[in-house]
Amino acid sequence: MNTPLPLKIIESAPVEDLYRRPLRELRMSVIDRCNFRCSYCMPADSLQGRGVFLPLEKLLTDHEIVDLVRVFVSLGVHKLRITGGEPLVRPGLPALVEQLAAVPGLKDIALTTNGVLLPRLADDLAAAGLRRLTVSLDTLDQDVLSDISGGKARLQDILDGIEAAERAGFRRMKINTVVQRGVNDHTVMDLLERFRGSPHRVRLIEYMDVGNSNHWNAGEVVPSAEWVARIGERWPLRPMNSNNPAETARRFEYVDGQGEIGFISSITQPFCRGCTRARVTADGMFYTCLFSDHGTNLMPLIRHRDSPLELRQRVHSVWTGRSDRYSEERGLPGHDHQKVEMFRMGG
DSSP: OOSOOOHHHHSOOOOBOTTOOBOOEEEEEOOSOOSOOOTTTSOTTSTTTTTOOOOGGGSOOHHHHHHHHHHHHHTTOOEEEEESSOGGGSTTHHHHHHHHHTSTTOOEEEEEEOSTTHHHHHHHHHHHTOOEEEEEOOOSOHHHHHHHTTTOOOHHHHHHHHHHHHHTTOOSOEEEEEEOTTTTGGGHHHHHHHHTTSSOEEEEEEOOOOOTTTTOOGGGOOOHHHHHHHHHHHSOEEEOOOOOTTOOEEEEEETTSSOEEEEEOTTTSOOGGGOOEEEEOTTOEEESSTTOSOOEEOHHHHHSOSOSHHHHHHHHHHHHTOOOOHHHHTTSTTOOGGGOOOOGGGO
């Protein structure tokens, strides 16, 4: 798809779904590969965990990703999050970020990473126009980290990545921690203590039922309310006000002024009614919900059409027909999480 978008299409025109939720944010996967094998995402016994990935020619090219993002921006998206797999594994990522940063109307670009490759890439990413970083770090215990990551993660490499990002100018990062009862919950307080007093915000994420391959068990979910109480006993917390209904994390601040903490509670306190996020995988599958088992294949419209108008119309049609409320409907009759298909490439 080589035809530039006409100016009248580039101008933002927000669209809404059936619940009047606007399309505002896009999570764009740039690769399906990862250098970890985390048990809750890409476990070693899954197909991808065993190294079965898409052929490179099946992945969107840089040019195709930029064109696709332009279409989403024309429909109201103003925030982009780059995901994987592990996005830093994609060759030439800083050059792609630089092109994305030049898309008219795109106000914010963020990236989620495990951090291992940041010492090599943080400076280039900052220079290219990346504004925000989220680093996934589930524990400070090397043994626990090894178990979670399938033996692939080395704690010091992740910490070195965070330090490299700080030197590159990423002063306020989010530290995402997926908490599983009986797996890493006993190490959470140490993690919080390390980042207390820093500009970075740890976000504790309830273990989610995002597919068959992660062997989800409700008994491993630690409700955020439990963490608020436990943490508050040691370091008193107070909630922070938010005027953004689309915000995924409920934010608290330490009463002693030592920073913030966030809680992402998609299991016990779902935020479907404010969700304004679309997700596209590295091979062009468009999903309107993290938990969805049905996506729309955009690749034919991206790769085999000369005009972006048909692609724009398809995205518009899918979003305006969106009725996803998976987390709010969890537990209702006929609602079976085992039907959900994991798509790690959607981030």
